[in-house]
Amino acid sequence: MKTVIEFLKKALLLDLLEGLWITFRHQHPKNIYTEQYPITRPAVAERYRGAPRLNIHPVTNETLCIACDLCKIACPENLIVVGFVRDEKKRKQLTTFTYDLSRCMFCGLCEDACPVDALELTQDFELASYTRGGQIWDRQMLEEGPRPTEYRQ
Amino acid sequence: MTTAFESSELVLNMGPQHPSTHGVLRVILKLDGERVTGTECVIGYLHRGVEKIAENRTYAMFAPYVDRMDYVSAVSNGLGYCLAVEALLGVTAPERAQVARVILTELNRIASHLLWLGTHALDIGAITPLFYTMREREEILKIFENYCGARLTTHAFRIGGLQYQLYAGFEEEIRAFCAMFPPKIDEYDRLLTGNRIWRDRLEGIGLLTVEECKQLGVTGPMLRASGLAWDVRRAMPYSGYQNYEFEIPTGTRGDTLDRYLVRIEEMRQSVRIIEQAVARIPEGPIVARGMKVIKPPVGEAYVPIEAPKGELGYFIVSDGTINPYRVRVRPPSFLNLQALDQMARGALVADVVAIIGSIDCVMGEVDR
Numbered sequence: 003m004k005t006v007i008e009f010l011k012k013a014l015l016l017d018l019l020e021g022l023w024i025t026f027r028h029q030h031p032k033n034i035y036t037e038q039y040p041i042t043r044p045a046v047a048e049r050y051r052g053a054p055r056l057n058i059h060p061v062t063n064e065t066l067c068i069a070c071d072l073c074k075i076a077c078p079e080n081l082i083v084v085g086f087v088r089d090e091k092k093r094k095q096l097t098t099f100t101y102d103l104s105r106c107m108f109c110g111l112c113e114d115a116c117p118v119d120a121l122e123l124t125q126d127f128e129l130a131s132y133t134r135g136g137q138i139w140d141r142q143m144l145e146e147g148p149r150p151t152e153y154r155q
Numbered sequence: 156m157t158t159a160f161e162s163s164e165l166v167l168n169m170g171p172q173h174p175s176t177h178g179v180l181r182v183i184l185k186l187d188g189e190r191v192t193g194t195e196c197v198i199g200y201l202h203r204g205v206e207k208i209a210e211n212r213t214y215a216m217f218a219p220y221v222d223r224m225d226y227v228s229a230v231s232n233g234l235g236y237c238l239a240v241e242a243l244l245g246v247t248a249p250e251r252a253q254v255a256r257v258i259l260t261e262l263n264r265i266a267s268h269l270l271w272l273g274t275h276a277l278d279i280g281a282i283t284p285l286f287y288t289m290r291e292r293e294e295i296l297k298i299f300e301n302y303c304g305a306r307l308t309t310h311a312f313r314i315g316g317l318q319y320q321l322y323a324g325f326e327e328e329i330r331a332f333c334a335m336f337p338p339k340i341d342e343y344d345r346l347l348t349g350n351r352i353w354r355d356r357l358e359g360i361g362l363l364t365v366e367e368c369k370q371l372g373v374t375g376p377m378l379r380a381s382g383l384a385w386d387v388r389r390a391m392p393y394s395g396y397q398n399y400e401f402e403i404p405t406g407t408r409g410d411t412l413d414r415y416l417v418r419i420e421e422m423r424q425s426v427r428i429i430e431q432a433v434a435r436i437p438e439g440p441i442v443a444r445g446m447k448v449i450k451p452p453v454g455e456a457y458v459p460i461e462a463p464k465g466e467l468g469y470f471i472v473s474d475g476t477i478n479p480y481r482v483r484v485r486p487p488s489f490l491n492l493q494a495l496d497q498m499a500r501g502a503l504v505a506d507v508v509a510i511i512g513s514i515d516c517v518m519g520e521v522d523r
Binding site for chain 2 (some may be wrong): 012017018020021024025028035046047048049050051076077078107108109110111114123
């Protein structure tokens, strides 16, 4: 009897029909998961590690960075260069800040190391540029965000 | 050399850009007609010198690099490395960190097995499961992104515990996933296990006995499919795995179908572990004391963990400075790949694709 049932199951293609039934049910519109990327922006997580930003004070517009060099020391790829001068009180003043995004692996060790929350990895994830030089972000770019590309005819 | 058909042996090159060799594996096949008489793996196309990089980095700096070895189970890699350094330091992570580690590692095991299932089915010729498994994997990656800010190369754990607090809504998201996922496993099961094409392609292909597994150093689901219930989580518990109830699925024949069934069952057991872990997340600190400067004493440590692909071990030698003297990784994929020749001998060319798929090797981990 068992062999007869087995034979009938095979002859009636029940195993294949079951698979077809599962795939058939999945064509319902609520099962569509395609993201229409440039039209609808994906919502990235709050903790997303994307483009770096050098925070400035919201009122005084002065940089929060104290040029302590801790992010440079923490970086595994050694891609941060902090430039500073000493003012008359022998305090460090930030002059330049270079961040080489082409070598960055977004591990987040620099933002963990920052004692004043000046350096931060933001939710911005569109980092493409036409040149290699465009991947090296200077202080102005880090503070204001990437400048939009200007197109000429 | 003449063969049974009085013809010369044909040497066929498969890979490194073959779509079903999962990355850049190159296999030199020796063929007698359709039959494989011998194989030779050529590896090293993805060699990045990760072990050497470790010698020039501090312990904390090297943690993001281990994510890039087995990039589909980055969380497991990070856990193994952190446990090895913690063994050198003689610290243990706080209870809260350990439970969070278990949850994330088991989620990663499911994500890795889902990717394996989709691509393995794709190799065999079933295209549909890939879309379904990718959809469910996306839910896990969203949890990773919410937790640590990255989806694939997560860098989720730090030496001594965690960097990030569990976010608000973490438990609800995990519970929702645990409720959503088991019916999906049943769906894959119904879609594939009974299917006659699936069974014909997998049954009796790539046989491997327990003895051969032991000789070749094969671990993980491949060893369990051969019939030995060896799981590092049970044999040498770490991160509090002794407190969780789970079964070790084993196969009987040791063929490709058994490896598929073992991995399907492992996903169910992982959900079981996650459900137990999420019910007991304790309060407390997430990182051990004194982890600002990591400077282990002179010594060495080897810590194995059960990664999705098998036993993943880190052997670290410390000379008392802030940089490791030597880091040696025991990657599961590399040792499992050794069994390819044993399994592929006598099989057909089309079966080699199924056998490579059932090894579940990631070339980033093989070449390091």
